[in-house]
């Protein structure tokens with residue numbers, strides 16, 4: 549049966565039935581044993597029991613709960629771990645199944661990997677056998693210190709923008725409390741109503757951070773807020 553890993557068994561048809569899970573028709577993965585001494589993949593038997601079955605898929609004896617399952621015997625577990633498999637990505641064959649994960653993580657030439665400069669935004673992706681060639685001409689790695697500085701600054705800038713946004717929202721809440729009105733417009737929620745006073749005519753206003761706002765050398769924000777009449781015609 550198909551599995552979603554990238555290997556297939558060498559001579560799968562010659563594997564003794566005692567090492568094959570009857571539920572998925574493949575050699576056991578992490579096998580567990582029922583009280584009636586039948587073994588199944590952990591995943592298969594767990595799914596079977598959670599699916600509402602309480603009897604053994606082979607002999608129909610009562611299993612009970614998940615708690616009555618035990619580890620399969622060492623000989624069964626070792627046998628399936630040492631089964632030879634073939635990598636379907638690179639066609640390398642006779643890898644022991646238990647070493648397959650390491651094959652994919654460390655050596656398989658056809659696995660898709662990222663550049664070692666992915667952390668500084670090199671977008672390259674390719675197979676491992678193309679990696680050395682890419683890294684020899686990667687344009688990101690030589691700029692590592694500059695790029696990480698830029699990325700860091702960009703991150704700080706984003707945080708400042710968030711701070712600035714919070715400040716404006718706080719300010720508008722204070723203003724709307726001060727004028728004793730709620731923010732009423734559903735289309736432009738940033739608007740608030742101001743009564744007429746000696747500076748303003750009555751109406752809906754919106755606040756925004758003026759582009760003359762500056763950052764001090766210590767990184768603190770010198771926020772200049774402008775308030776202007778809302779011109780959206782929806783009030």
Ligand SMILES: [Zn+2]
Pocket residue numbers: 569570571572573574576577588589592
């Ligand atoms: Zn199974």
Ligand SMILES: [Zn+2]
Pocket residue numbers: 582584585586604605606607608609
């Ligand atoms: Zn059984």
Ligand SMILES: [Zn+2]
Pocket residue numbers: 635636637638639640651656657658
């Ligand atoms: Zn491979």
Ligand SMILES: [Zn+2]
Pocket residue numbers: 663664665666670671672682683686687688689
């Ligand atoms: Zn690169």
Ligand SMILES: [Zn+2]
Pocket residue numbers: 733734735736739778780781782783
């Ligand atoms: Zn509006």
Ligand SMILES: [Zn+2]
Pocket residue numbers: 733736739752754778779780783
């Ligand atoms: Zn408005």
